[in-house]
Structures are given as C-alpha cells and as structure tokens.
Amino acid sequence: MRRTKAEAAETREGILVAAEQVFLERGVNQATLTEIATQAGVTRGAIYFHFHDKRDIFQAIIGRARFPQEEIMLQAACCNHPNPLNILEESIVAALELFATDERQQTIFIIINERCEYVGEFAPVIERLREVRRNVGSLFTGLLAIAERRGELSGEWTASTAAAVLLALVGGLLNEWLRSEKSFDLVACGGKAVHTMLRSLRAGTGAAGKAV
Known part of the structure; x- marks a missing residue:
C-alpha cells in the first residue's frame, strides 16, 4: 500500500x-488535457x-x-531587526535573492x-492571487504604520499609500525582470531600487509636507 x-x-x-510546461508554452486557456497527458507520459484517465x-x-x-x-x-x-523599515528592506531583498535562483517559481510566476486569462472557468482562481496581495499589503501597511507611529515615516506619506507604492515596486521589478528575459541583475538593481524607495519614506529624508 x-x-x-x-x-x-x-x-x-x-x-x-x-x-506547468504545457501552460508555459501554450497558455492555460488554450492547453488541453491531452497535451498535458502526453507531456506527462500518462493517460487522460490518470489525470x-x-x-x-x-x-x-x-x-x-x-x-x-x-x-515572492x-x-x-x-x-x-x-527578522529580528527593531526598525520596521529595515525589516521591510531586508525581507524584500532576501525574497528577491531567492526568486532569482528558483527557476520553477519563475515559471509559475x-x-x-502572462499565460492565463482569468475569465470563464478560471475567473474564481484569481481569488488566490488577490489573497496574496491582501496579505502582503497588510504586512507592508502594518510595518509602515509602526514606523508612522514612531515618527520614523516621512510626513509626506501615510502607511497605506507607502505600502501601495512599495507593493507596486516589488511587482514591477519581478514582472519587468522576467519580461525582459532577465536583462538586468534582479538582486543588485532591485535591491538598490528598494533601498532608494525606503530611504525616501524615512522621516527627515524628504521635504516636509502634507501626508498623501
């Protein structure tokens, strides 16, 4: 047994x-179970x-x-760092490093x-993706809110708007790296972009102003 x-x-x-291979080559919506069975070397019944x-x-x-x-x-x-902004930077860079070496996760990403239209039978699947975004958005907002309460977040930002921009930055880095066929160093360039972004969020580094 x-x-x-x-x-x-x-x-x-x-x-x-x-x-995964068939979806990558053909797209999820266009792929068939027969193609998947052939690729796997099994029958449709096995599927x-x-x-x-x-x-x-x-x-x-x-x-x-x-x-990612x-x-x-x-x-x-x-992360044991007491500063929430440093936690964000270290965590994001570490995630970029892992993603850059994990080809399977890159394929799935x-x-x-890029290979699925979330309509018809696949419309409900997008909820998993939304859940990921909500969870990470909550993490970013939570850490930035701590920084805001401590006076460590620039007055030009609120925790929620800073979290939204940071989330967009990470997603943009991942998407552009893969779409450009890895034309730049994700860890080096991505790390610099994240560092620059978070530096602009720190209190005392930008022009004093009204929260956006």
Missing part, C-alpha cells in the same frame, strides 16, 4: 510538472484520477506555489501573470 501511495503521489507530481479538470490542475499549481511576495512575509517573520 505504501508503494501504491508513493507511486500515485509521483504520478500526480509528474502531471503538475508537465502541466482524471487525480484532478477533476484543467482548472483543478491550475488551482493545484497555484495552491502549492510560494509567491509570500516569501517576503516569511523573511519578515524571521510567468504562467500566472
């Missing part, structure tokens, strides 16, 4: 890996043993993926952001 379960798990994993349909496969891929933004949350939880 143990061997049977192990073999079933191996088959399921093979289907997911094959689906139906593990998954209800193509959307179920896609949801499984998304469900087990660790998004989620890595930021994990890094922040492990491309599939999710």
